[in-house]
Amino acid sequence: MIHKYQLNGHNIVIDVNSGAVHLLDEEAYELLNNYNEEGRLTVSAAGLSVSQQEAAAEIEALKQQDLLFSPEIYQEVLDKVEARQPVVKALCLHVAHDCNLKCRYCFAEEGEYHGRRSMMSKEVGKAAIDFLIKNSGGRRNLEVDFFGGEPLMNFELVKEVVEYGREQEALYDKKFRFTITTNGVLLNEEIQAYINAHMHNVVLSLDGRQEVNDAMRKTKNGKGSYETILPKLRQMAESREHKNYYVRGTFTRNNLDFSKDVLHLADLGFSQVSVEPVVGPEEEDYSISREDLPELFKEYEKLALEMLKREKEGKDFNFFHYMIDLSGGPCVAKRLVGCGAGTEYLAVTPDGELYPCHQFTGLEGFKMGTVFEGVMNHELREEFEGCHVFAKKDCRECWAKYYCSGGCAANGYNMGGSIYSVYDIGCQLQRKRIECAIMIKAQEGGNI
Amino acid sequence: MKHIVTLNTALLKNTMAKGGCGECQTSCQSACKTSCTVANQSCENKG
Numbered sequence: 001m002i003h004k005y006q007l008n009g010h011n012i013v014i015d016v017n018s019g020a021v022h023l024l025d026e027e028a029y030e031l032l033n034n035y036n037e038e039g040r041l042t043v044s045a046a047g048l049s050v051s052q053q054e055a056a057a058e059i060e061a062l063k064q065q066d067l068l069f070s071p072e073i074y075q076e077v078l079d080k081v082e083a084r085q086p087v088v089k090a091l092c093l094h095v096a097h098d099c100n101l102k103c104r105y106c107f108a109e110e111g112e113y114h115g116r117r118s119m120m121s122k123e124v125g126k127a128a129i130d131f132l133i134k135n136s137g138g139r140r141n142l143e144v145d146f147f148g149g150e151p152l153m154n155f156e157l158v159k160e161v162v163e164y165g166r167e168q169e170a171l172y173d174k175k176f177r178f179t180i181t182t183n184g185v186l187l188n189e190e191i192q193a194y195i196n197a198h199m200h201n202v203v204l205s206l207d208g209r210q211e212v213n214d215a216m217r218k219t220k221n222g223k224g225s226y227e228t229i230l231p232k233l234r235q236m237a238e239s240r241e242h243k244n245y246y247v248r249g250t251f252t253r254n255n256l257d258f259s260k261d262v263l264h265l266a267d268l269g270f271s272q273v274s275v276e277p278v279v280g281p282e283e284e285d286y287s288i289s290r291e292d293l294p295e296l297f298k299e300y301e302k303l304a305l306e307m308l309k310r311e312k313e314g315k316d317f318n319f320f321h322y323m324i325d326l327s328g329g330p331c332v333a334k335r336l337v338g339c340g341a342g343t344e345y346l347a348v349t350p351d352g353e354l355y356p357c358h359q360f361t362g363l364e365g366f367k368m369g370t371v372f373e374g375v376m377n378h379e380l381r382e383e384f385e386g387c388h389v390f391a392k393k394d395c396r397e398c399w400a401k402y403y404c405s406g407g408c409a410a411n412g413y414n415m416g417g418s419i420y421s422v423y424d425i426g427c428q429l430q431r432k433r434i435e436c437a438i439m440i441k442a443q444e445g446g447n448i
Numbered sequence: 449m450k451h452i453v454t455l456n457t458a459l460l461k462n463t464m465a466k467g468g469c470g471e472c473q474t475s476c477q478s479a480c481k482t483s484c485t486v487a488n489q490s491c492e493n494k495g
C-alpha cells in the first residue's frame with residue numbers, strides 16, 4: 001500500500017508497510033498513476049520516454065528493496081505482542097474528581113465523571129503505586145500521571161504519592177516518571193518548585209487567544225480564566241527552561257481558525273504547544289462537524305507553512321502533532337497496539353476503581369477492578385488487548401495506521417458505539433496532520 | 449537516484465527484530481489525552 005499526495009510543492013509518497021517516505025519529481029510522481037495496487041506498471045514500458053523509463057527503473061529498484069509497494073509483514077510481530085504476559089506500566093491517577101474551572105467541553109463533566117465530587121485518599125494513592133509495581137512484570141520505566149478534575153486541588157496527596165513512589169522504586173528497581181496535567185489556577189511558587197523537582201512532564205491547559213479560551217474555560221462564577229492563569233503558566237514554563245512541558249489547548253467549532261490560537265501561544269513565548277480538536281456530542285454547538293473539515297485542513301496547512309517560516313527566522317516552536325521522527329520513532333510492535341488503554345495503561349478513580357483510561361472513567365460497564373484487588377474484569381481486558389490496528393477494518397485499509405496506531409478507543413466508543421469503531425472526523429484530521437508533518441520534513445531535508 | 453529521494457534514515461520494518469520491549473512512554477500520557485498520536489513518541493531501546 002502506498003499513499004501519495006502533493007503539498008507545498010512537494011510530491012510525497014509514503015510506502016505504508018516499510019515506513020519509507022519518498023520525495024518524487026513531477027515525472028516519477030505522474031508515472032506512479034500508472035501503477036496498480038500491487039505495484040505493477042499498467043501501461044507498456046515501450047511507450048515511455050527515456051526519462052520516464054529512468055523513473056520507472058528507480059521505482060523498480062525501490063520495489064526490489066521493499067521500499068515501495070512493500071508487503072504487509074507484521075502479523076508475526078502482532079502474534080508475539082499478543083503472546084506477552086499482560087503488564088501494566090502506566091496509571092492515570094484521578095486524584096481529584098472536582099475542578100475549580102467549569103469548562104464547557106470537559107469530558108470529565110467538570111471533574112465529576114458521572115459520579116460525585118471526591119478526593120483520592122493516601123491509602124488509595126499508595127495502593128495504586130503498589131498495584132502498578134506488582135503488575136509491571138519486567139518493565140522498568142513506569143508512569144504515573146496526576147490528573148483530575150484538577151489535581152492541584154489535592155496536592156498534598158500528590159506529594160505523598162510521589163514520595164512513596166520514590167521509596168518503592170528503589171526497593172523494586174523501577175523508575176517512576178511522574179507527570180501532572182493542570183489548569184494552573186492553583187499554581188504558586190511552592191507548587192511550581194515541587195513540580196520542577198519531581199515531575200518529568202507537565203501539561204498546562206490553555207486554549208489560545210483570550211476570547212477563545214474564555215468562551216470555553218470559565219471559572220465557577222462564569223468569568224473567563226485567561227487572565228488568572230496566563231501569568232502562572234508562563235512562569236511555570238520559564239522555570240522549566242521551556243523543557244518537558246506542554247501548553248495544551250482544545251479547539252472547537254467556535255474557533256475553526258485555530259492556527260491563530262497555536263500561533264498566539266507561540267507568541268506568548270510557549271515553545272511546546274499541543275492544540276487538538278474537541279471531541280463532543282454531535283448536538284453540541286461547539287462540536288466539530290464534517291462540513292468543518294475543509295476549513296480545518298487549510299488551517300493545518302497554514303500552520304505548517306507558518307512554522308517553517310518561523311523556523312527560518314529562528315523563532316521556531318514545537319507543535320506536538322507535527323512531531324514525527326523519520327530517523328527513528330517507536331517500533332512496529334508499539335505502532336500495532338497504540339496507546340495501551342485497558343491493558344498497559346489504566347485510570348484510577350479517587351475511590352481506587354480501575355478503568356481502561358481516563359476517558360472511560362465512570363462509564364457503565366467499563367470498571368475493570370480496583371487497586372486493592374487488581375484487574376478482575378478479564379473479559380474487558382481481553383477486549384482491549386484485541387483492539388489493535390489489524391482488528392479494525394477501517395484501520396487495516398488506512399495508510400496512516402502506523403502513525404496513529406488505530407486511534408483513540410474512547411473516541412471510537414463514544415462516537416461509534418464500540419472500541420473497535422473509528423471516529424472518522426478525528427481520523428481525517430489525524431491524516432491531515434501527518435501529511436503536514438511529513439511535508440515539514442520534506443521542506444527541511446528533502447531536495448529533488 | 450535522479451527522480452526519487454528517500455527521506456527516512458530509519459525504516460519501520462527494521463524495528464521488527466529488536467522492538468517490543470515496552471519501555472517507551474504511553475502515548476496518551478504526554479500531551480494529548482483526547483486523541484492517539486503514537487508516531488511522535490521516542491524509542492527507549494537504544495541498545
